[in-house]
Amino acid sequence: MVAPEKDPREEVIQAWYMDDSDEDQRLPHHREPKEFVSLDQLSELGVLSWKLDADNHETDAELKKIREERGYSYVDLIEVCPEKLPNYEEKIKSFFEEHLHTDEEIRYCLGGSGYFDVRDHNDHWIRVWVKKGGMIVLPAGIYHRFTLDTDNYIKAMRLFVGDPVWTPFNRPHDHLPARKEYVQAFVNKDHSDRAVDAAA
Numbered sequence: 001m002v003a004p005e006k007d008p009r010e011e012v013i014q015a016w017y018m019d020d021s022d023e024d025q026r027l028p029h030h031r032e033p034k035e036f037v038s039l040d041q042l043s044e045l046g047v048l049s050w051k052l053d054a055d056n057h058e059t060d061a062e063l064k065k066i067r068e069e070r071g072y073s074y075v076d077l078i079e080v081c082p083e084k085l086p087n088y089e090e091k092i093k094s095f096f097e098e099h100l101h102t103d104e105e106i107r108y109c110l111g112g113s114g115y116f117d118v119r120d121h122n123d124h125w126i127r128v129w130v131k132k133g134g135m136i137v138l139p140a141g142i143y144h145r146f147t148l149d150t151d152n153y154i155k156a157m158r159l160f161v162g163d164p165v166w167t168p169f170n171r172p173h174d175h176l177p178a179r180k181e182y183v184q185a186f187v188n189k190d191h192s193d194r195a196v197d198a199a200a
């Protein structure tokens, strides 16, 4: 028997179910006992992930390929920490408001780390910890939020298809087409399969 190879992405991206405590949002908020979530489980929610060479992001062929394949024509860099982000406290609060976007949210961590929380099929929070080298795509229409961890620093590349739109739609915004499409594709997926089977 050969032991299954560890997914290299897990060195830079880890996910787990959150507890319900109201303590500092920057703490890990693991459940007791810990309940980790695999990157495959995340992909079932439409959340994609890669491990890339952050030190060479300017010349990285793998990043170039992802950008070409997925049409990510726009990039910029953002640093989130008290010293560098104008209106830091206000921004941190707004990032942590549960919201969705009508486009993908694509973030590539070039330094530091942060938590991207996403809702699972049952509306439970999964905390996705992204560290240097981790890149994730949150699909359009998924409810999510962001916070720094207790290190209080992330440097991230933001990518987008065409001209960027960063507008957050705070929950609830269930009537938006992007939300309906997300629910259809990822939340009701099993039900719709069954409905198709029943109709066949």
Ligand SMILES: [Fe+2]
Pocket (backbone or CB within 6 Å): 099, 100, 101, 105, 144, 145, 168
């Ligand atoms: Fe967002």
